[in-house]
Amino acid sequence: MATLHSGIAASPGIAIAKAFRFAAAEHDTPANTKAADAEAEASRFREAVRAAQGEIEQIRQLTEKRLGPQKAEIFESHLMLLEDPDLVDAVLDKIAGEQANAEYALYEVTAEVVEMLREMDSEMLRERAADVKDVSGRVMSHLRGKPYAGLSGLTEEAIVIAEDLTPSDTAQLDLGYVRGFVTEIGSRTSHSAIMARSLELPAVVGAGSGLADVETGTVVILDATEGKLIVDPSERELETYREKKAAYEERKAKLKLLASLPSVTADGERLELAANIGSVEDLAKVLENGADGIGLFRTEFLYMGRSSIPTEEEQYQIYKHVLEKLGGKRVVIRTMDIGGDKELPYLELPKESNPFLGLRALRLSLKREDLFRTQLRALLRASTAGKLNIMFPMIAVMSELLEAKRILAEERAKLEAEGIPVSDSIEVGIMIEIPAAALNADYLAREADFFSIGTNDLIQYTMAADRMNESVSYLYQPYHPSILRLVRMVIQAAHKAGKWAGMCGEMAGDLTAIPLLLGMGLDEFSMSAGSVLQARELVGELSKQQWAGLAEEALALGTQEEVKKLVHAALNKD
Numbered sequence: 001m002a003t004l005h006s007g008i009a010a011s012p013g014i015a016i017a018k019a020f021r022f023a024a025a026e027h028d029t030p031a032n033t034k035a036a037d038a039e040a041e042a043s044r045f046r047e048a049v050r051a052a053q054g055e056i057e058q059i060r061q062l063t064e065k066r067l068g069p070q071k072a073e074i075f076e077s078h079l080m081l082l083e084d085p086d087l088v089d090a091v092l093d094k095i096a097g098e099q100a101n102a103e104y105a106l107y108e109v110t111a112e113v114v115e116m117l118r119e120m121d122s123e124m125l126r127e128r129a130a131d132v133k134d135v136s137g138r139v140m141s142h143l144r145g146k147p148y149a150g151l152s153g154l155t156e157e158a159i160v161i162a163e164d165l166t167p168s169d170t171a172q173l174d175l176g177y178v179r180g181f182v183t184e185i186g187s188r189t190s191h192s193a194i195m196a197r198s199l200e201l202p203a204v205v206g207a208g209s210g211l212a213d214v215e216t217g218t219v220v221i222l223d224a225t226e227g228k229l230i231v232d233p234s235e236r237e238l239e240t241y242r243e244k245k246a247a248y249e250e251r252k253a254k255l256k257l258l259a260s261l262p263s264v265t266a267d268g269e270r271l272e273l274a275a276n277i278g279s280v281e282d283l284a285k286v287l288e289n290g291a292d293g294i295g296l297f298r299t300e301f302l303y304m305g306r307s308s309i310p311t312e313e314e315q316y317q318i319y320k321h322v323l324e325k326l327g328g329k330r331v332v333i334r335t336m337d338i339g340g341d342k343e344l345p346y347l348e349l350p351k352e353s354n355p356f357l358g359l360r361a362l363r364l365s366l367k368r369e370d371l372f373r374t375q376l377r378a379l380l381r382a383s384t385a386g387k388l389n390i391m392f393p394m395i396a397v398m399s400e401l402l403e404a405k406r407i408l409a410e411e412r413a414k415l416e417a418e419g420i421p422v423s424d425s426i427e428v429g430i431m432i433e434i435p436a437a438a439l440n441a442d443y444l445a446r447e448a449d450f451f452s453i454g455t456n457d458l459i460q461y462t463m464a465a466d467r468m469n470e471s472v473s474y475l476y477q478p479y480h481p482s483i484l485r486l487v488r489m490v491i492q493a494a495h496k497a498g499k500w501a502g503m504c505g506e507m508a509g510d511l512t513a514i515p516l517l518l519g520m521g522l523d524e525f526s527m528s529a530g531s532v533l534q535a536r537e538l539v540g541e542l543s544k545q546q547w548a549g550l551a552e553e554a555l556a557l558g559t560q561e562e563v564k565k566l567v568h569a570a571l572n573k574d
Contacts, residue, residue: 059171087109134167328386439486
């Protein structure tokens, strides 16, 4: 009889294959025996670390080749972990101070670090525990002379079942055989989930401990669009899902036909459906899906996974390349949004008790003008290669915008004095992601050429709820009337000043939110490249005039549930 397991749909798709039960190498607790020669034991540990570094570098290179440098950054951080004094030096200190053997010292230090991370409020930091275990397990394998368990040896099509998959496990999946995976733990933001989406591999995470009963060789159905795993399905269920899989693939093919068409509503309104990118490698998906431009180019990848600040020339070449590839379509490049969850060891920033509300984004740029001016010079030099918009993140008050514009004007003047051409049609705008900026949008519109609403942060700051914290995740409500009213306020302020308003948060690609945003007059929707075609299909079925009235009704409601009910009823009616 079939068994159903439910989890989080992390990467969409449908797959049918035999299960392959993957168990990462579990190391027994090492005996706490004294080392006869502490120095020799320390040398043995250092050698194991070097061997692990060599393996991780190979995985990093493989990942960069398959997915690009941004996705390979996780292995840069793994390499940095093997130089981290909190881990490596702590093991060496335990060997020297307690004459512990290397295996026991590594086990004890790893356990302490993992326990500390798992108690953190931030989900991102809790997931960092998996990285520490991954790296530590690789070193332990070398200490014990056992090969590190991997997933590269499959010989037939399979759906991988595991308690969890580390980044290195996921990066080495053989796509010739692996048709998808399901894990007992994890979230949509875990590294394995992010990589699965990049690989376009169906994946469900957080399906619970019941998965431990799934045996290798059992036929399973993975419905990663619904977050389901059906174990030992009946012939009827198999036939149903073969049809669903065929329909899913056919729909994907039909959506691809929309890539060459404009983004136009049913009543003839032209919109801009742009894409968010986080690296140059993401450009392929932007072009493949026919996005109308780039609404958010996150430049943080230039600064991360390295030991020094990127030069002006490095940045210039990348910005120029992206602008040229877009062939005259708008490219909104956000200045560096470093800080918060994006730490750079080489900047030696002070530790903060609440970094998400601290020295980050434009605040850091204004504090470190050397970094800011270098980035602005690179952007200005590249501006003649296409249609460049520069966007400043995390603006709270007008003085920040004026200061950023002053520095930008100074760098433009310097370049022109050097005889270097700069475009005279650059638009300079801001992200609206702080409630104070949304409430003061009419004033900020005097100095900004455009607004782009960053709903990910705007929602969590408005609701005072960390979107990565599972305990308060119910408060992350993009359709709540309070959020909708802030969004409308920003759009109206922009239009009143003759400016355009876009959105670059997850909400912009949300099929429930899009009709309301259309009705409120949003000009530009920027989303993941993979969401563009679905959004274009939906927009083509909507009347802006009709949804203007329905948006007004939604704004008068009191709860997110009421808003969702209104939207879904109207869409079904259509």
